Amino acid sequence: CLPTCEPDFHTLIRATEIGGDTDSNAAMIGAIVGGRTGVKSLEQEHINQVYQSDYIRKIGEEFGLAIIHHLDQSNKKN
Incomplete structure (x- = not known):
């Protein structure tokens, strides 16, 4: 699809x-x-139906920042 x-x-x-x-x-x-x-x-109505959506969003943002930090550190070593 x-x-x-x-x-x-x-x-x-x-x-x-x-x-x-x-x-x-x-x-x-x-x-x-x-x-x-x-x-x-x-759509916000779908996000609102997810249990602890704010917490999930926060974890996702922190994970993204950790990946960026890791990649940045890896690039500095090269």
Whole structure:
């Protein structure tokens, strides 16, 4: 579905409607769409339904900063 669909939340819904291993498909497509479009592609009403969404966002931001720091340190060694 990804090659022919717009990368948005509705792509994720369409992927689950195809059938098969829908939870795995949704997880993989969610990661791909999220990586491509970022959190801005999510509607606030969907974010509000996620348990501890603020905490999850904070962990994601801290993880991103840790990766940037690690890459920066690796580049300084080279």
